[in-house]
Amino acid sequence: MKEQQKIINIQVSQLKEKVKEFKNQGYRLVQISCTRLENFELSYSFDKNYEFVYLRFSVAKAEDPIPSVSGIYWCAFLYENELHDLFGLNIKDIVIDYKGQFYTTAIKNPFGQEFKQEDK
Amino acid sequence: MTKRTIIPFGPQHPVLPEPIHLDLVVEDELVVEAIPRIGFIHRGLEKLIEKRDFVDFVYVAERICGICSFIHGMTYCVGVEAVMGIEVPRRAQYLRTIWSELSRIHSHLLWLGLTADAFGFENLFMNSWRIREIVLDIIEETTGGRVIFGSAKIGGVRVDIAPEQIAAIVKKLNKLEKEIKDISNVFLKDPSVKHRLVGVGVLSKDDAYALGAVGPVLRASGVALDTRQLGYAAFDEIKVTPITDPRGDSYARCVVRIQEIFQSIDIIRQAKEKIRVGPIEVKVEGTPNGEYFARTEQPRGEVIYYIKGDGTKFLKRMRVRTPTFANVPALLKVLAGCQLADVPVLVLTIDPCISCTER
Numbered sequence: 001m002k003e004q005q006k007i008i009n010i011q012v013s014q015l016k017e018k019v020k021e022f023k024n025q026g027y028r029l030v031q032i033s034c035t036r037l038e039n040f041e042l043s044y045s046f047d048k049n050y051e052f053v054y055l056r057f058s059v060a061k062a063e064d065p066i067p068s069v070s071g072i073y074w075c076a077f078l079y080e081n082e083l084h085d086l087f088g089l090n091i092k093d094i095v096i097d098y099k100g101q102f103y104t105t106a107i108k109n110p111f112g113q114e115f116k117q118e119d120k
Numbered sequence: 121m122t123k124r125t126i127i128p129f130g131p132q133h134p135v136l137p138e139p140i141h142l143d144l145v146v147e148d149e150l151v152v153e154a155i156p157r158i159g160f161i162h163r164g165l166e167k168l169i170e171k172r173d174f175v176d177f178v179y180v181a182e183r184i185c186g187i188c189s190f191i192h193g194m195t196y197c198v199g200v201e202a203v204m205g206i207e208v209p210r211r212a213q214y215l216r217t218i219w220s221e222l223s224r225i226h227s228h229l230l231w232l233g234l235t236a237d238a239f240g241f242e243n244l245f246m247n248s249w250r251i252r253e254i255v256l257d258i259i260e261e262t263t264g265g266r267v268i269f270g271s272a273k274i275g276g277v278r279v280d281i282a283p284e285q286i287a288a289i290v291k292k293l294n295k296l297e298k299e300i301k302d303i304s305n306v307f308l309k310d311p312s313v314k315h316r317l318v319g320v321g322v323l324s325k326d327d328a329y330a331l332g333a334v335g336p337v338l339r340a341s342g343v344a345l346d347t348r349q350l351g352y353a354a355f356d357e358i359k360v361t362p363i364t365d366p367r368g369d370s371y372a373r374c375v376v377r378i379q380e381i382f383q384s385i386d387i388i389r390q391a392k393e394k395i396r397v398g399p400i401e402v403k404v405e406g407t408p409n410g411e412y413f414a415r416t417e418q419p420r421g422e423v424i425y426y427i428k429g430d431g432t433k434f435l436k437r438m439r440v441r442t443p444t445f446a447n448v449p450a451l452l453k454v455l456a457g458c459q460l461a462d463v464p465v466l467v468l469t470i471d472p473c474i475s476c477t478e479r
Contacts, residue, residue: 001350001351001352001356002202002412003202003350003352003413003415005412005413028329028330028332029332030332030422030424030441030446031424031426031439031441031446033426033437033439033441035428035436035437035439036437037436043426045413045424050349050350052413052415054413073330073332074330074331074449075330075331075332075446075449078445078448078449085159096155098157101157102157102158102159103158103159103162104159104160104162105159105162105164110164110167111164111166111167
């Protein structure tokens with residue numbers, strides 16, 4: 001049975017406002033993830049009574065600032081530190097900022113680089 | 121103001137089978153704050169998807185965890201099947217359900233044993249794990265593996281369970297149920313156990329929900345949320361009511377897990393009655409092109425597999441949000457204000473699986 005899932009495309013500038021709306025409507029934060037394409041595609045997933053919705057936006061470069069939502073959903077600080085350490089994303093004002101010390105990785109921001117075809 | 125001291129807890133600690141680190145800020149014996157650190161053994165398996173054929177990756181997904189390995193493999197399959205529009209045969213869905221619930225039973229028994237060990241009740245620990253061995257034997261008889269089953273595949277399952285074998289499993293579980301009742305009486309009624317669990321690490325309903333907790337941790341705070349309600353595998357035909365407890369303490373988390381063992385046995389009984397004869401797999405043709413968040417209920421709670429394909433045999437992204445990762449904020453909440461001596465038990469009450477978290 002395939003679950004119905006709703007995507008809402010937004011701009012990074014709308015992120016905090018949209019996340020606040022979900023919080024006020026009683027949604028729980030399910031996860032935050034990033035996909036390395038030519039840019040960085042981010043998904044913020046929410047659930048309420050088994051209704052799954054996610055916000056989607058992209059940033060062109062890892063250095064582009066993304067506002068933290070950990071002031072709205074405190075638990076987001078884990079996901080945001082993960083995104084910083086694995087993808088090198090520049091997330092601003094995380095409530096607990098490990099400044100790159102959350103994950104111990106052999107190479108810096110390992111998920112931030114694209115595999116070249118010859119690596120496969 | 122009392123002097124504050126920071127005590128490092130882990131990554132190596134007698135109650136931790138896997139490495140997680142907590143900086144415990146204490147005032148005398150009272151913990152006022154806990155700051156976690158993970159990532160000591162992060163394996164980067166999500167990145168590996170870009171170099172492994174999506175069909176073969178089921179083997180890697182199963183190895184993300186050594187306890188709920190089957191559900192990891194199955195959830196990966198559910199995600200890929202949703203993207204590719206594959207209809208899995210009903211018999212395979214029921215077999216997936218049976219192995220999922222056997223996984224839950226042995227995982228909860230493992231947790232009961234570890235918790236008994238944490239508060240020094242060695243006999244109870246050994247009895248819990250002795251019973252768990254019987255479940256592992258059933259898994260071995262049906263799949264050939266005790267930890268890594270290797271039975272999930274995209275489009276169905278690799279092996280069937282004969283009808284007489286399913287009947288024999290239910291018979292064994294009926295016998296096992298009596299033994300689990302015996303040990304659960306000790307867990308739930310023994311004064312020395314209750315002394316360590318009742319009223320310890322209370323997580324309110326609102327906090328559990330706001331902090332994104334999942335699984336037994338969430339349900340033991342009174343929130344009736346169980347991903348099996350979504351109807352994946354055969355849960356669209358099998359009745360599952362989320363087991364909750366309003367108390368929110370360590371004892372409630374123990375109660376919920378014990379009741380879930382009995383619930384899983386009942387689910388397998390229902391599956392035995394409802395399973396149909398038929399194929400166990402369909403042929404997979406093509407490559408995944410699209411995206412989907414697959415959600416299933418692991419013993420520790422909701423697990424998420426995000427699958428994104430671009431029409432090639434290598435997925436663009438596979439992301440796993442494990443239940444332990446989601447339960448870390450709830451753990452930090454209950455640790456603040458607890459006694460230092462309760463920290464090991466509280467860490468265990470979220471049933472941490474660092475292997476999953478360090479996928």
